Amino acid sequence: MKKIIYILILNLILILNVNAKNHNLIQVAELNKLFNDLSTINNPKEGDILEKKIWAVWNKHPNQNELTEKLEFGTELMYQGQYEYALKVFTNIIETDSEWSEAWNKRATLLFYMKDYQKSLKDISKVLDLEPRHFGALSGRAQIYIDLELYQKALKDLKDAKKIHPVIRGNSLINELEKIVNGQNV
Secondary structure, rough: OHHHHHHHHHHHHHHHHHHHHHHHHHHHHHHHHHHHHHHHOHHHHHHHHHHHHHHHHHOOOOOHHHHHHHHHHHHHHHOOHHHHHHHHHHHHHHOOOOOOOOHHHHHHHHHHHHOHHHHHHHHHHHHHHEEEOOOHHHHHHHHHHHHHOOOHHHHHHHHHHHHHHOOOOOOHHHHHHHHHHHOOOO
């Protein structure tokens, strides 16, 4: 009897795992299509629409609605200035699923607001390991580099973000940073 129960539990775990992976594959396919569409855009309004769709996918956990809800709650706390509480929420999400890039990105954003640039940069690296197309993380890292007066690194990140998102708002900074890097007056 114990053997039958063990086999049933094992089968249930395998079925749940396959369903979770399938859900994640659906999300990956959706992102691939959105990024493909984004790469051909030259109209900022169309780019904004696609960007919002990408953010909507990123902000939704592929198979755990409660993590999506926690991310939303942590984001609200962050924007309300409750940084320590938000940090606990984002860290808890990361501990639950360390493969969800957006949890790392939200914590990186929070750490940026807290002026803890080194920890933010570390989290951004993790975001980009998990989702190399994360133009938000690239733009955020560029902002940190600008604050740290590491203009060459900031310029590289903004150019990399532009390759992914041709009409991203940060494009206007590229010319200014090129002038700074080349020693010209801005």
